[in-house]
Structure formats: structure tokens, C-alpha cells
Amino acid sequence: MIVELTEDQKAIRDAVREFVQETVAPRAAEIDASDQFPADLVEAAARLDLLGIVIPEEYGGAGLDHVSFALFVEEVAAESGSLAVILDVHTSVGSEPILFAGTEDQKRRYLPRMAAGSKLGAFALSEPEAGSDAASLQTTAVPDGDGWRLNGTKTFITNMGVADVYIVLARSNDHARAAGISAFIVDRDTAGLEFGAPMEKMGLHGSPTGEVIMRDAYVPGENLLGAEGDGFRIAMKALDRGRIGISAQAIGLARGAMDKAARYALERRQFGKAITDQEAIQFTIADRYTEIEAARLLTLRAAAACDAGENFTRIASMAKMFSTDVAMRATTDALQLFGGYGYIKEYPAERYFRDAKATQIYEGTNQIQRLVIARDILAGG
Numbered sequence: 001m002i003v004e005l006t007e008d009q010k011a012i013r014d015a016v017r018e019f020v021q022e023t024v025a026p027r028a029a030e031i032d033a034s035d036q037f038p039a040d041l042v043e044a045a046a047r048l049d050l051l052g053i054v055i056p057e058e059y060g061g062a063g064l065d066h067v068s069f070a071l072f073v074e075e076v077a078a079e080s081g082s083l084a085v086i087l088d089v090h091t092s093v094g095s096e097p098i099l100f101a102g103t104e105d106q107k108r109r110y111l112p113r114m115a116a117g118s119k120l121g122a123f124a125l126s127e128p129e130a131g132s133d134a135a136s137l138q139t140t141a142v143p144d145g146d147g148w149r150l151n152g153t154k155t156f157i158t159n160m161g162v163a164d165v166y167i168v169l170a171r172s173n174d175h176a177r178a179a180g181i182s183a184f185i186v187d188r189d190t191a192g193l194e195f196g197a198p199m200e201k202m203g204l205h206g207s208p209t210g211e212v213i214m215r216d217a218y219v220p221g222e223n224l225l226g227a228e229g230d231g232f233r234i235a236m237k238a239l240d241r242g243r244i245g246i247s248a249q250a251i252g253l254a255r256g257a258m259d260k261a262a263r264y265a266l267e268r269r270q271f272g273k274a275i276t277d278q279e280a281i282q283f284t285i286a287d288r289y290t291e292i293e294a295a296r297l298l299t300l301r302a303a304a305a306c307d308a309g310e311n312f313t314r315i316a317s318m319a320k321m322f323s324t325d326v327a328m329r330a331t332t333d334a335l336q337l338f339g340g341y342g343y344i345k346e347y348p349a350e351r352y353f354r355d356a357k358a359t360q361i362y363e364g365t366n367q368i369q370r371l372v373i374a375r376d377i378l379a380g381g
């Protein structure tokens, strides 16, 4: 149970905050407007060892815990939801499956370069007909010599095209649903691996999302991740970790939006006084900051449970569901506090509002989180 951060965790949070304020904040609006992948900021984050934050030092990472990871993602998201999801997906669902399910050879081949940021990661589970029902996926992996031939289309893939390493889930035997699925590490330069056009999204501009298409893509046997047929469990374990990251992203967006709105409200004068003199405005600020604090406690609790080796599936889903709903309320209220200015692009509120919406949807919709939580409770977990 986490109630207080360690000095090391505070130091990481403060170092990331400084980096974000100096380097990311001045670029956030431009990334949103241009919809261009911020490669230079990813490189800058890599120079601070943030891309391998939870990768052990023996594999070239910083060897820190998931509490530090959550603090890092929150700080980045407070200024740029786009950069936060790029780094979060790389770090959690993009890299961690290799860490917890990979062979020693796979860890040595991939993790040092992923930690250094010279290889970016992505996670390819969803398909056009298999979103919430991930176990119904139809991409196939057929044995071919010493390896596998992959065919199928993945969709809504964060870091599509810019990632060098894709954790791909595919059906590798005749068993129904989860038991028939295996995980593969697929390199970007694999013949037969293609990318769709970047999707035009409502928010999170600059974070490329789209289809990853495999047409007879050959994956060598040494890139099967975990045992054959174990892929769904690996994907779910990855998402348990990923949901901590999305929860932290949501908290950052909520805090960033409310901090800006509260500052604006202090200066905005109507009826001869600052609008913060109105009780209605004070109550909104009090309610939203209380929720942000609660969301952070839940998220750090999930991260600490992960670090302690406890079963954290339920608490990670609770954190993701709660924090992302908080983010939607906070960004909606922040926009409202800006009044008419909140609705125009010159001000940051509408960007936070658009970015926050995705957090209720990806890495498992909040309806799926409720299903995970209720199943775990009812099973006596």
C-alpha cells in the first residue's frame, strides 16, 4: 500500500516535470495542430532514460518501478497527451511483454535498444471485428519451416509505422478463442508487413494510429513470445500494466487542464470580481481536484501492487476506469471555466478535452474494465 512517495520517486517526478515544462510544454499546441509525430521529443525523453524506465539495468534500462512509470506518464500528459501515449505504449504494452514473457535471447536482442529509444514498440491486438472481444481475433500464424507465416489486419495500433517492434497476437492452432492465440515479436522491416494510412483522430494528434497488415509475413521461430497458445494470457498481462499507464495519462490530462483553467479563472473578471470569487466556480475546482487526488492514489496503489508482485488486475482496471472518467469530467469542466474561450483552438482547453476522450476507450473500454472488476469480485478474487 503506497501512502508516501520515496525520495527516488519524488526525484524522478520532479526531473520529468522539469523536462516537460522546458521542452514539451512549448511544443504541445504545435504537435496538436500539425499532427506530426514528435520524433525529437521521443529522442529527448530517451536521453533521460525514460524509454526504458521499468527495464532492468542489465538490459540497458533505468531499472525503476511502476510507481515511477506512472509518475512519469502523468507528468508528460499534463502538457501533451500525445507524447504521453506514444511513450506509454512503447514502455508498457510495447516493451514489457518481452520483459515478462521473453527468452533471455529475446531480452538481449530487443530490450537494450528499446530502452535506448533506438527501437520504438507497439502492441497489435485489436482487429476490425475483434475489439472488446479480443479472444475472437482472426489473424493467423501458420507454421512454415523454422518459423511462422502471419496473415491478417490489426487496427487502432498506436505508434503504427513509427514503431520498430510490434507485439502481434495471432491464432496459431485450432483451439477456440484464447487457447488458440500466440504472441510474436515482429520487426518493422519484415517482408509482408504493411501499414495503413494514419487515421484522422479527434485528438491525440501526432501519435500515429492505424492498421498493421500482414500478408504472408514470415516471423522466425525465435520470435515466438512465450509458449505457443499462451499469447492471450500474455496480452492480458500486458494490458494490466498498460492500464496503469493510461490511468496515469488520464490524471495528467485532468490536472493539466484544471491547472490552466484555475489560473485563467483567477484572472477572469466578471460582475466586477474574479470569477473564482463565485462559489459555483470554487465548488467545481474543489470537486475536480479531489477526484484527481483520488485517481492518483488508486493508480499508484495499482502500480505498487504490480511492483510487489501481487495480483493487480482488478485494481489496475479500477484505476483506469476511475481516472479516465475523472479526466473526462475535469477536461469538460476546465473547458467550461474558460467560457467561450474554451471552445476555440487558441486556448488549450479543447485539446485536453479531445485527448481525454480516448482514455475512456483504448486499452479496454470502461465498460470492459467494469466487466473485469465485477468478474474478479464475483469470483472471490
Ligand code: CAA
Pocket: 089, 123, 125, 126, 131, 132, 133, 134, 135, 156, 157, 158, 177, 178, 179, 232, 233, 234, 236, 237, 239, 240, 313, 361, 362, 363, 364, 365, 368, 371, 372
Ligand atoms: N492476466 C493473465 N491471464 C488472464 C488475464 C489477466 N489479466 N485475464 C484473463 N486471463 C486469462 C484467463 O485466465 C483465461 O485463461 P484460461 O483459459 O487458461 O483460464 C484466458 O485468459 C481467457 O480469459 P477470459 O475467459 O476471461 O477471456 P474473455 O474472452 O472472456 O475476455 C476480456 C476477457 C477481459 C473481456 C478481454 O477480452 C479484454 O480485456 N478485452 C479488451 C481488449 C482490450 O483492452 N483491447 C485494447 C487493445 S490495445 C489498445 O487499446 C491500443 C493501443 O495501442 C493503446
